[in-house]
Amino acid sequence: MTKPFSWLIPGLLLSPFYQIALSFELQPIASSLIETGRHATRDDDFSVLDLLSSETFLWGGSQNGRSALGNLTVHMPGDAENIISMEKFQPLLRSTECTNKSMTMDFKDERSYQYGQRLWQWVNDADERRFVLVAGNGHCGWNQHRLPFVVSNVLFNDAKNMISVIGYVSDWKTVAHTYELFVGGHPSSEKRDIDKTFSLDFNHALPLSSKSFSMGDFKFTYDCDDCGTKGEFEFQFELKTELFIPTGVSMTLSPQGVSANFNPRLGLSANFTGTKTDEMELGKIPIDGLTIPGGILDLGPEIVFSWGYALGPIIGTAGVSTGVSIGLEDSAELKIDLTSPDLSASGWTPKVTKKPITVDASISGGIKVNTKAAMELALEALNTGFEIGLDLEPWAGATLTVASSSGAVCPDDPENHHFGVKVAPSAGVNLNVEASQAGDENEPFLSKAIASLTMPLPSMCTGFGAPSNAAGSSRKTTTKVTSTPLPRPYTTYSPTTAPPTVEPTTITTATSTYSYSSSSAISSIPASSPYPYIHRKRHIERSNG
Structure with missing residues (x-):
């Protein structure tokens, strides 16, 4: 029986020491480096300014010999919503000025400005239309992380080739209503430069001997x-959500x-x-x-x-x-389905x-x-x-x-x-x-x-x-x-034959010496x-x- 999603809560009661001192933070892999075919490859190709129905964002990093990749694909399936990453078209800009309610972008040339003007006019043509503009790290000067900005209106300055988007700063929990998130190594459908599976260290002595x-x-x-x-x-985590309701949540663990x-x-x-x-x-x-x-x-x-x-x-x-x-065995795998909930385990004998x-x-x-x-x-x-x-x-x-x-x-x-x-x-x-x-x-x-x-x-x-x-x-x-133990007399028993082969079920027979x-x-x-x-x-x- 599927458990109701009453467990969707906004926080974990973890010690801040664990989160700050012992977590390593993945860094963004610039969207302009992702081989999607939508970044500018010619002087007259400004498709990086297209408003999209989905966009992918990557993060990566390594620490203590372990590497990790985060892949977030955000979908905007509605007719009145879209999304675009500034990382892809930032090379077309001279500068960007940001406030909590606006972003003003100075384009380097008239052609890219006119292309953006033609595409982004879409949001002005109907009151209900919105698109999410995601600024990359530091694009606004003061933003330390990728910053989602919800755009409801766009202003154009033809004389200066400047576009100002009007709206408000938001966060990922608000704008990402439909998405897929993968964390671990690279997902099977993606081949990236970072392909080592993230692992959890299990090398520890018993604290009290x-x-x-x-x-x-x-x-x-x-x-x-x-x-x-x-x-x-080795650790992998996948989460799929539609309109803020999880449709698939799973975690995989494999011993090494x-x-x-x-x-x-x-x-x-x-x-x-x-x-x-x-x-x-x-x-x-x-x-x-x-x-x-x-x-x-x-x-x-x-x-x-x-x-x-x-x-x-x-x-x-x-x-x-x-x-x-x-x-x-290294071939063992445990996959936990948290939406059913259920689990599948193989090779764990x-x-x-x-x-x-x-x-x-x-x-x-x-x-x-x-x-x-x-x-x-x-x-x-x-x-x-x-x-x-x-x-x-x-x-x-x-x-x-x-x-x-x-x-x-x-x-x-x-x-x-x-x-x-x-x-x-x-x-x-x-x-x-x-x-x-x-x-x-x-x-x-x-x-x-x-x-x-x-x-x-x-x-x-x-x-x-x-x-x-x-x-x-x-x-x-x-x-x-x-x-x-006394030196003598005592007897140590040591089997002289190889131990029986262990099957996944409980062993109920044994050889008796006496x-x-x-x-x-x-x-x-x-x-x-x-x-x-x-x-x-x-x-x-x-x-x-």
């Missing part, structure tokens, strides 16, 4: 070295070398039978945005990192290390690399930890504004069961420990997208998962305590427990992410300043 807290007898430490994201997202690395080490000390879950924001990293001056476009992106856990029941004290790395899990002391319970890297975009184009979040969430978990035996508790244990911990690990990743109205505190009007994978890993067993063989019988029968029965300590923790989106929380925070 360690944390600790305690609640009663529950103590928890978290460390994550070499955790963060890499790569970039995008990966995420998550290698947490947890220090746990607890004795409780319940469960604990939480998610906390670690930090925001604003990245280079994009601005087309004159209120045409403002893009304010940022990366928001968060971290979450689901634990319990937990009995014991130990250190647990695990991890997962994910990578996205992530490559998941599991890390070995280590346990350095006796502990039982359920553990699941995740990190989330959200690419958030707040965008306003003319009178249309919205926010979009793309969340990448790798996670790792395990069920830990304390075991004992009169013999060796773990097969293939050369020291034949009587006590140990059996581990059933798992790992996965969730990729989610949501979109909301800019400044709207209601629920997102679009929220979908574009990928969700769960990868159970082969079981493992770690022996602890005094070994039962003769060589170890003289050792103490207690195990020292610390918050860091068979055993254990308590369902983590059965209440779903394989998919248990944590709600935090995008709405951040969105409301921005809305409240």
